[in-house]
Amino acid sequence: MTLSVAIRHRVAAFALDATFDAPGGVTALFGPSGAGKTTLARAVAGLLPTEAGRIEVGDRVLLDAGTNLPPQARRIGYVFQEPRLFPHLSVRTNLLYGAPPGTDPAEIAAMLDIADLLDRRPAGLSGGEAARVAIGRALLRDPDLLILDEPLAALDAARRAAILPYLERVRGRGTPILYISHAMDEVVRLADTLVLLDGGRVVRAGPLAEVLADPGAAAALGPGQIGTLLDGRVTVRGGGLATVETSIGALRIAADLPGDRLRFRIRAEDVTVATTEPTGLSARNVMAGRVESIGPLGDAILLGLSVGEGRLLAQVTPEAVADLDLAPGRDIWAIVKASGVGSG
CATH class of the missing domain: 3.40.50.300 (P-loop containing nucleotide triphosphate hydrolases)
Structure with a gap:
Protein backbone atom coordinates (compact mmCIF):
# COMPACT_ATOMS: atom_id res chain seq x y z
CA MET A 1 0.00 0.00 0.00
CA ALA A 220 21.96 14.82 5.91
CA LEU A 221 22.90 11.26 6.84
CA GLY A 222 25.69 12.44 9.11
CA PRO A 223 29.42 11.71 9.34
CA GLY A 224 30.46 8.19 8.40
CA GLN A 225 26.99 6.99 7.40
CA ILE A 226 27.58 6.47 3.65
CA GLY A 227 28.00 2.78 2.90
CA THR A 228 26.86 -0.41 1.23
CA LEU A 229 23.71 -2.25 2.30
CA LEU A 230 23.95 -6.03 1.99
CA ASP A 231 21.71 -9.03 2.58
CA GLY A 232 23.28 -12.31 3.57
CA ARG A 233 22.82 -15.82 4.90
CA VAL A 234 24.78 -17.08 7.90
CA THR A 235 26.56 -20.35 7.15
CA VAL A 236 28.94 -20.68 10.12
CA ARG A 237 29.18 -19.21 13.62
CA GLY A 238 32.10 -19.62 15.98
CA GLY A 239 35.02 -17.87 17.62
CA GLY A 240 33.01 -14.68 18.05
CA LEU A 241 32.53 -14.37 14.28
CA ALA A 242 29.96 -15.48 11.71
CA THR A 243 30.49 -16.35 8.06
CA VAL A 244 27.84 -14.74 5.87
CA GLU A 245 27.29 -15.42 2.18
CA THR A 246 26.59 -12.16 0.31
CA SER A 247 26.64 -10.79 -3.22
CA ILE A 248 30.25 -9.64 -2.74
CA GLY A 249 31.37 -13.02 -1.37
CA ALA A 250 31.69 -14.73 2.01
CA LEU A 251 32.26 -12.23 4.82
CA ARG A 252 33.50 -12.83 8.34
CA ILE A 253 31.58 -10.46 10.60
CA ALA A 254 30.83 -9.92 14.28
CA ALA A 255 28.59 -12.79 15.42
CA ASP A 256 26.28 -10.70 17.60
CA LEU A 257 23.98 -9.89 14.68
CA PRO A 258 20.85 -12.03 15.20
CA GLY A 259 19.21 -14.54 12.89
CA ASP A 260 20.31 -16.63 9.93
CA ARG A 261 19.20 -14.08 7.33
CA LEU A 262 20.85 -10.72 7.88
CA ARG A 263 20.69 -7.24 6.50
CA PHE A 264 23.70 -5.14 7.40
CA ARG A 265 25.83 -2.25 6.26
CA ILE A 266 29.52 -1.81 5.52
CA ARG A 267 30.51 1.81 6.00
CA ALA A 268 32.61 3.24 3.20
CA GLU A 269 35.11 4.56 5.72
CA ASP A 270 35.68 1.00 7.00
CA VAL A 271 36.87 -0.27 3.60
CA THR A 272 40.58 -0.10 2.72
CA VAL A 273 41.91 -0.47 -0.83
CA ALA A 274 45.19 -2.03 -1.98
CA THR A 275 46.59 -2.47 -5.49
CA THR A 276 48.49 -5.68 -4.65
CA GLU A 277 47.18 -8.62 -2.67
CA PRO A 278 47.90 -7.83 0.99
CA THR A 279 49.30 -10.41 3.41
CA GLY A 280 49.90 -10.55 7.15
CA LEU A 281 46.72 -8.62 8.04
CA SER A 282 44.48 -8.94 11.07
CA ALA A 283 41.50 -8.00 8.88
CA ARG A 284 39.35 -11.06 8.12
CA ASN A 285 37.96 -9.97 4.76
CA VAL A 286 40.21 -9.45 1.73
CA MET A 287 38.45 -9.54 -1.65
CA ALA A 288 39.53 -9.01 -5.22
CA GLY A 289 37.66 -6.31 -7.10
CA ARG A 290 37.80 -3.50 -9.61
CA VAL A 291 37.28 0.26 -9.44
CA GLU A 292 34.06 1.16 -11.25
CA SER A 293 33.64 4.82 -10.30
CA ILE A 294 35.42 7.67 -8.53
CA GLY A 295 33.66 10.73 -7.14
CA PRO A 296 33.88 13.40 -4.45
CA LEU A 297 32.63 12.88 -0.90
CA GLY A 298 33.24 16.13 0.92
CA ASP A 299 37.01 16.41 1.33
CA ALA A 300 37.39 12.69 0.59
CA ILE A 301 36.92 10.46 -2.45
CA LEU A 302 34.24 7.78 -2.79
CA LEU A 303 35.16 4.70 -4.80
CA GLY A 304 32.53 2.45 -6.28
CA LEU A 305 34.01 -1.05 -6.39
CA SER A 306 32.84 -4.13 -8.26
CA VAL A 307 33.42 -7.09 -5.93
CA GLY A 308 32.11 -10.59 -6.61
CA GLU A 309 28.63 -10.20 -8.03
CA GLY A 310 27.93 -7.04 -6.08
CA ARG A 311 29.14 -3.53 -5.35
CA LEU A 312 31.09 -2.06 -2.44
CA LEU A 313 31.86 1.55 -1.53
CA ALA A 314 35.21 2.73 -0.15
CA GLN A 315 36.16 6.13 1.22
CA VAL A 316 39.76 7.17 0.57
CA THR A 317 41.80 10.36 0.51
CA PRO A 318 42.70 12.26 -2.66
CA GLU A 319 46.33 11.48 -1.87
CA ALA A 320 45.56 7.74 -1.89
CA VAL A 321 43.92 8.03 -5.31
CA ALA A 322 47.03 9.72 -6.68
CA ASP A 323 49.58 7.49 -4.93
CA LEU A 324 47.84 4.25 -5.95
CA ASP A 325 46.98 5.53 -9.43
CA LEU A 326 43.34 4.59 -8.91
CA ALA A 327 41.03 4.95 -11.89
CA PRO A 328 37.96 3.18 -13.28
CA GLY A 329 38.98 -0.26 -14.52
CA ARG A 330 41.89 -0.63 -12.09
CA ASP A 331 42.05 -4.01 -10.35
CA ILE A 332 42.24 -3.68 -6.57
CA TRP A 333 41.90 -5.58 -3.32
CA ALA A 334 39.25 -4.46 -0.83
CA ILE A 335 39.91 -5.02 2.88
CA VAL A 336 37.08 -4.96 5.43
CA LYS A 337 37.56 -5.49 9.17
CA ALA A 338 35.04 -7.84 10.78
CA SER A 339 34.37 -5.14 13.40
CA GLY A 340 33.53 -2.69 10.64
CA VAL A 341 30.40 -4.60 9.62
CA GLY A 342 27.18 -3.93 11.48
CA SER A 343 23.51 -3.15 11.35
CA GLY A 344 24.09 0.46 12.27
Whole structure:
Protein backbone atom coordinates (compact mmCIF):
# COMPACT_ATOMS: atom_id res chain seq x y z
CA MET A 1 0.00 0.00 0.00
CA THR A 2 1.57 3.25 -1.13
CA LEU A 3 2.03 6.39 0.96
CA SER A 4 2.09 9.77 -0.76
CA VAL A 5 2.78 12.94 1.24
CA ALA A 6 2.99 16.60 0.24
CA ILE A 7 2.63 18.91 3.24
CA ARG A 8 3.28 22.56 4.00
CA HIS A 9 2.94 23.84 7.54
CA ARG A 10 4.48 26.49 9.76
CA VAL A 11 4.90 26.33 13.54
CA ALA A 12 6.28 29.64 14.84
CA ALA A 13 9.64 30.04 13.06
CA PHE A 14 9.72 26.41 11.84
CA ALA A 15 8.48 25.70 8.32
CA LEU A 16 7.64 22.17 7.19
CA ASP A 17 7.61 21.69 3.42
CA ALA A 18 7.93 17.97 2.73
CA THR A 19 7.03 15.86 -0.29
CA PHE A 20 7.74 12.16 -0.85
CA ASP A 21 6.22 8.94 -2.14
CA ALA A 22 6.84 5.50 -0.65
CA PRO A 23 5.79 2.20 -2.25
CA GLY A 24 4.82 0.48 1.01
CA GLY A 25 6.72 -1.56 3.57
CA VAL A 26 8.67 0.46 6.15
CA THR A 27 9.42 4.09 5.37
CA ALA A 28 11.93 5.63 7.78
CA LEU A 29 12.04 9.36 8.51
CA PHE A 30 15.62 10.14 9.49
CA GLY A 31 17.41 13.35 10.34
CA PRO A 32 18.91 15.40 13.16
CA SER A 33 16.92 16.64 16.13
CA GLY A 34 14.65 19.45 15.01
CA ALA A 35 14.53 18.26 11.40
CA GLY A 36 10.74 17.93 11.51
CA LYS A 37 10.31 14.16 11.76
CA THR A 38 7.66 14.15 14.49
CA THR A 39 5.96 17.26 13.09
CA LEU A 40 5.58 15.47 9.76
CA ALA A 41 4.33 12.28 11.40
CA ARG A 42 1.74 14.17 13.44
CA ALA A 43 0.55 15.98 10.32
CA VAL A 44 0.09 12.66 8.50
CA ALA A 45 -1.91 11.33 11.46
CA GLY A 46 -4.12 14.43 11.51
CA LEU A 47 -2.87 15.46 14.97
CA LEU A 48 -1.49 18.71 13.59
CA PRO A 49 -3.45 21.09 11.37
CA THR A 50 -1.73 21.78 8.07
CA GLU A 51 -1.86 24.88 5.88
CA ALA A 52 -1.90 22.96 2.62
CA GLY A 53 -1.08 19.59 1.18
CA ARG A 54 -2.15 16.17 0.09
CA ILE A 55 -1.86 12.83 1.90
CA GLU A 56 -2.86 9.50 0.40
CA VAL A 57 -2.62 6.01 1.89
CA GLY A 58 -3.31 3.48 -0.82
CA ASP A 59 -6.38 4.72 -2.68
CA ARG A 60 -7.69 6.72 0.30
CA VAL A 61 -7.24 10.50 0.34
CA LEU A 62 -6.74 11.74 3.89
CA LEU A 63 -6.01 15.35 3.03
CA ASP A 64 -6.33 17.56 -0.05
CA ALA A 65 -8.01 20.81 -1.04
CA GLY A 66 -11.48 19.38 -0.40
CA THR A 67 -10.76 16.68 2.20
CA ASN A 68 -9.36 16.77 5.72
CA LEU A 69 -10.25 13.60 7.62
CA PRO A 70 -10.12 13.84 11.42
CA PRO A 71 -7.57 11.60 13.17
CA GLN A 72 -10.13 8.96 14.14
CA ALA A 73 -11.20 8.56 10.49
CA ARG A 74 -7.70 8.21 9.03
CA ARG A 75 -7.23 4.57 10.08
CA ILE A 76 -3.74 5.25 11.40
CA GLY A 77 -2.20 3.54 14.42
CA TYR A 78 0.21 5.86 16.23
CA VAL A 79 2.81 4.64 18.76
CA PHE A 80 4.58 7.41 20.63
CA GLN A 81 7.99 7.40 22.30
CA GLU A 82 6.20 6.87 25.63
CA PRO A 83 3.85 3.84 25.63
CA ARG A 84 0.97 5.89 27.09
CA LEU A 85 -0.80 2.86 28.55
CA PHE A 86 -3.78 3.28 30.84
CA PRO A 87 -2.43 2.50 34.33
CA HIS A 88 -5.77 1.32 35.75
CA LEU A 89 -6.36 -1.23 32.96
CA SER A 90 -4.81 -4.64 32.43
CA VAL A 91 -2.54 -5.37 29.50
CA ARG A 92 -5.42 -7.22 27.83
CA THR A 93 -7.75 -4.25 28.19
CA ASN A 94 -5.06 -1.84 27.03
CA LEU A 95 -4.52 -3.98 23.93
CA LEU A 96 -8.22 -4.01 23.10
CA TYR A 97 -8.76 -0.30 23.69
CA GLY A 98 -10.05 1.08 20.38
CA ALA A 99 -10.10 -2.33 18.69
CA PRO A 100 -13.22 -3.50 16.83
CA PRO A 101 -15.72 -5.37 19.05
CA GLY A 102 -14.97 -9.07 19.34
CA THR A 103 -11.26 -8.69 18.55
CA ASP A 104 -9.11 -11.52 19.90
CA PRO A 105 -5.65 -10.28 21.03
CA ALA A 106 -4.13 -13.77 21.10
CA GLU A 107 -2.30 -13.65 17.73
CA ILE A 108 -0.77 -10.21 18.29
CA ALA A 109 0.08 -11.06 21.91
CA ALA A 110 1.89 -14.20 20.77
CA MET A 111 3.75 -12.37 18.00
CA LEU A 112 4.99 -9.74 20.46
CA ASP A 113 5.66 -12.31 23.22
CA ILE A 114 3.31 -10.65 25.71
CA ALA A 115 0.72 -13.42 26.05
CA ASP A 116 1.79 -14.15 29.63
CA LEU A 117 1.42 -10.47 30.55
CA LEU A 118 -2.27 -10.07 29.67
CA ASP A 119 -3.50 -9.93 33.27
CA ARG A 120 -0.81 -7.54 34.52
CA ARG A 121 -1.11 -3.81 35.01
CA PRO A 122 1.31 -1.42 33.25
CA ALA A 123 3.09 -0.62 36.51
CA GLY A 124 4.39 -4.20 36.57
CA LEU A 125 5.92 -4.04 33.06
CA SER A 126 9.46 -3.29 31.99
CA GLY A 127 10.06 -0.51 29.47
CA GLY A 128 10.45 -3.02 26.65
CA GLU A 129 7.28 -4.89 27.60
CA ALA A 130 5.29 -1.65 27.77
CA ALA A 131 6.58 -0.65 24.32
CA ARG A 132 5.42 -3.99 22.88
CA VAL A 133 1.98 -3.56 24.42
CA ALA A 134 1.67 -0.10 22.85
CA ILE A 135 2.62 -1.52 19.45
CA GLY A 136 0.13 -4.37 19.87
CA ARG A 137 -2.66 -1.94 20.79
CA ALA A 138 -2.02 0.05 17.61
CA LEU A 139 -2.02 -3.10 15.45
CA LEU A 140 -5.28 -4.40 16.92
CA ARG A 141 -7.05 -1.33 15.58
CA ASP A 142 -6.38 -2.79 12.10
CA PRO A 143 -4.79 0.40 10.73
CA ASP A 144 -4.07 1.17 7.09
CA LEU A 145 -0.82 2.80 8.27
CA LEU A 146 1.21 2.36 11.45
CA ILE A 147 3.29 5.29 12.68
CA LEU A 148 6.08 4.43 15.10
CA ASP A 149 7.47 7.69 16.49
CA GLU A 150 10.88 6.84 18.03
CA PRO A 151 9.32 3.95 20.00
CA LEU A 152 12.73 2.77 21.26
CA ALA A 153 14.30 6.14 22.08
CA ALA A 154 13.59 5.89 25.82
CA LEU A 155 15.15 2.42 26.12
CA ASP A 156 18.76 1.50 26.78
CA ALA A 157 20.84 -0.29 24.14
CA ALA A 158 20.13 -3.78 25.49
CA ARG A 159 16.35 -3.28 25.53
CA ARG A 160 16.42 -1.67 22.08
CA ALA A 161 18.29 -4.66 20.69
CA ALA A 162 15.77 -7.02 22.31
CA ILE A 163 12.76 -5.28 20.75
CA LEU A 164 14.07 -4.90 17.19
CA PRO A 165 13.27 -8.55 16.31
CA TYR A 166 9.65 -7.92 17.34
CA LEU A 167 9.51 -4.88 15.06
CA GLU A 168 10.78 -7.11 12.25
CA ARG A 169 7.83 -9.39 12.95
CA VAL A 170 5.48 -6.41 12.75
CA ARG A 171 7.05 -5.47 9.41
CA GLY A 172 6.40 -9.01 8.21
CA ARG A 173 2.64 -8.58 8.71
CA GLY A 174 2.53 -6.26 5.70
CA THR A 175 1.00 -3.19 7.36
CA PRO A 176 2.73 -0.08 5.92
CA ILE A 177 4.86 1.60 8.59
CA LEU A 178 6.14 5.17 8.90
CA TYR A 179 9.10 4.81 11.25
CA ILE A 180 10.67 7.86 12.89
CA SER A 181 14.18 7.44 14.27
CA HIS A 182 17.53 9.12 14.78
CA ALA A 183 19.26 5.72 15.19
CA MET A 184 20.77 4.34 11.99
CA ASP A 185 20.96 0.77 13.34
CA GLU A 186 17.15 0.73 13.58
CA VAL A 187 16.77 2.16 10.08
CA VAL A 188 19.16 -0.40 8.54
CA ARG A 189 17.36 -3.29 10.24
CA LEU A 190 13.81 -2.22 9.40
CA ALA A 191 13.44 0.23 6.53
CA ASP A 192 12.68 -0.31 2.85
CA THR A 193 12.49 3.40 1.99
CA LEU A 194 14.52 6.21 3.58
CA VAL A 195 13.35 9.83 3.74
CA LEU A 196 16.02 12.27 4.91
CA LEU A 197 14.73 15.43 6.56
CA ASP A 198 16.67 18.55 7.44
CA GLY A 199 15.19 21.90 8.39
CA GLY A 200 11.68 20.74 7.58
CA ARG A 201 12.51 19.75 4.01
CA VAL A 202 13.08 16.41 2.32
CA VAL A 203 16.74 16.28 1.31
CA ARG A 204 16.58 12.84 -0.32
CA ALA A 205 14.05 10.03 -0.49
CA GLY A 206 14.25 6.61 -2.09
CA PRO A 207 15.12 2.94 -1.55
CA LEU A 208 17.28 2.52 1.54
CA ALA A 209 20.29 1.04 -0.27
CA GLU A 210 20.33 3.86 -2.83
CA VAL A 211 20.12 6.67 -0.28
CA LEU A 212 22.82 5.14 1.94
CA ALA A 213 25.14 4.99 -1.08
CA ASP A 214 24.41 8.52 -2.35
CA PRO A 215 27.27 11.02 -1.78
CA GLY A 216 24.74 13.81 -2.17
CA ALA A 217 22.96 12.57 0.94
CA ALA A 218 26.11 12.46 3.09
CA ALA A 219 25.51 15.74 4.90
CA ALA A 220 21.96 14.82 5.91
CA LEU A 221 22.90 11.26 6.84
CA GLY A 222 25.69 12.44 9.11
CA PRO A 223 29.42 11.71 9.34
CA GLY A 224 30.46 8.19 8.40
CA GLN A 225 26.99 6.99 7.40
CA ILE A 226 27.58 6.47 3.65
CA GLY A 227 28.00 2.78 2.90
CA THR A 228 26.86 -0.41 1.23
CA LEU A 229 23.71 -2.25 2.30
CA LEU A 230 23.95 -6.03 1.99
CA ASP A 231 21.71 -9.03 2.58
CA GLY A 232 23.28 -12.31 3.57
CA ARG A 233 22.82 -15.82 4.90
CA VAL A 234 24.78 -17.08 7.90
CA THR A 235 26.56 -20.35 7.15
CA VAL A 236 28.94 -20.68 10.12
CA ARG A 237 29.18 -19.21 13.62
CA GLY A 238 32.10 -19.62 15.98
CA GLY A 239 35.02 -17.87 17.62
CA GLY A 240 33.01 -14.68 18.05
CA LEU A 241 32.53 -14.37 14.28
CA ALA A 242 29.96 -15.48 11.71
CA THR A 243 30.49 -16.35 8.06
CA VAL A 244 27.84 -14.74 5.87
CA GLU A 245 27.29 -15.42 2.18
CA THR A 246 26.59 -12.16 0.31
CA SER A 247 26.64 -10.79 -3.22
CA ILE A 248 30.25 -9.64 -2.74
CA GLY A 249 31.37 -13.02 -1.37
CA ALA A 250 31.69 -14.73 2.01
CA LEU A 251 32.26 -12.23 4.82
CA ARG A 252 33.50 -12.83 8.34
CA ILE A 253 31.58 -10.46 10.60
CA ALA A 254 30.83 -9.92 14.28
CA ALA A 255 28.59 -12.79 15.42
CA ASP A 256 26.28 -10.70 17.60
CA LEU A 257 23.98 -9.89 14.68
CA PRO A 258 20.85 -12.03 15.20
CA GLY A 259 19.21 -14.54 12.89
CA ASP A 260 20.31 -16.63 9.93
CA ARG A 261 19.20 -14.08 7.33
CA LEU A 262 20.85 -10.72 7.88
CA ARG A 263 20.69 -7.24 6.50
CA PHE A 264 23.70 -5.14 7.40
CA ARG A 265 25.83 -2.25 6.26
CA ILE A 266 29.52 -1.81 5.52
CA ARG A 267 30.51 1.81 6.00
CA ALA A 268 32.61 3.24 3.20
CA GLU A 269 35.11 4.56 5.72
CA ASP A 270 35.68 1.00 7.00
CA VAL A 271 36.87 -0.27 3.60
CA THR A 272 40.58 -0.10 2.72
CA VAL A 273 41.91 -0.47 -0.83
CA ALA A 274 45.19 -2.03 -1.98
CA THR A 275 46.59 -2.47 -5.49
CA THR A 276 48.49 -5.68 -4.65
CA GLU A 277 47.18 -8.62 -2.67
CA PRO A 278 47.90 -7.83 0.99
CA THR A 279 49.30 -10.41 3.41
CA GLY A 280 49.90 -10.55 7.15
CA LEU A 281 46.72 -8.62 8.04
CA SER A 282 44.48 -8.94 11.07
CA ALA A 283 41.50 -8.00 8.88
CA ARG A 284 39.35 -11.06 8.12
CA ASN A 285 37.96 -9.97 4.76
CA VAL A 286 40.21 -9.45 1.73
CA MET A 287 38.45 -9.54 -1.65
CA ALA A 288 39.53 -9.01 -5.22
CA GLY A 289 37.66 -6.31 -7.10
CA ARG A 290 37.80 -3.50 -9.61
CA VAL A 291 37.28 0.26 -9.44
CA GLU A 292 34.06 1.16 -11.25
CA SER A 293 33.64 4.82 -10.30
CA ILE A 294 35.42 7.67 -8.53
CA GLY A 295 33.66 10.73 -7.14
CA PRO A 296 33.88 13.40 -4.45
CA LEU A 297 32.63 12.88 -0.90
CA GLY A 298 33.24 16.13 0.92
CA ASP A 299 37.01 16.41 1.33
CA ALA A 300 37.39 12.69 0.59
CA ILE A 301 36.92 10.46 -2.45
CA LEU A 302 34.24 7.78 -2.79
CA LEU A 303 35.16 4.70 -4.80
CA GLY A 304 32.53 2.45 -6.28
CA LEU A 305 34.01 -1.05 -6.39
CA SER A 306 32.84 -4.13 -8.26
CA VAL A 307 33.42 -7.09 -5.93
CA GLY A 308 32.11 -10.59 -6.61
CA GLU A 309 28.63 -10.20 -8.03
CA GLY A 310 27.93 -7.04 -6.08
CA ARG A 311 29.14 -3.53 -5.35
CA LEU A 312 31.09 -2.06 -2.44
CA LEU A 313 31.86 1.55 -1.53
CA ALA A 314 35.21 2.73 -0.15
CA GLN A 315 36.16 6.13 1.22
CA VAL A 316 39.76 7.17 0.57
CA THR A 317 41.80 10.36 0.51
CA PRO A 318 42.70 12.26 -2.66
CA GLU A 319 46.33 11.48 -1.87
CA ALA A 320 45.56 7.74 -1.89
CA VAL A 321 43.92 8.03 -5.31
CA ALA A 322 47.03 9.72 -6.68
CA ASP A 323 49.58 7.49 -4.93
CA LEU A 324 47.84 4.25 -5.95
CA ASP A 325 46.98 5.53 -9.43
CA LEU A 326 43.34 4.59 -8.91
CA ALA A 327 41.03 4.95 -11.89
CA PRO A 328 37.96 3.18 -13.28
CA GLY A 329 38.98 -0.26 -14.52
CA ARG A 330 41.89 -0.63 -12.09
CA ASP A 331 42.05 -4.01 -10.35
CA ILE A 332 42.24 -3.68 -6.57
CA TRP A 333 41.90 -5.58 -3.32
CA ALA A 334 39.25 -4.46 -0.83
CA ILE A 335 39.91 -5.02 2.88
CA VAL A 336 37.08 -4.96 5.43
CA LYS A 337 37.56 -5.49 9.17
CA ALA A 338 35.04 -7.84 10.78
CA SER A 339 34.37 -5.14 13.40
CA GLY A 340 33.53 -2.69 10.64
CA VAL A 341 30.40 -4.60 9.62
CA GLY A 342 27.18 -3.93 11.48
CA SER A 343 23.51 -3.15 11.35
CA GLY A 344 24.09 0.46 12.27
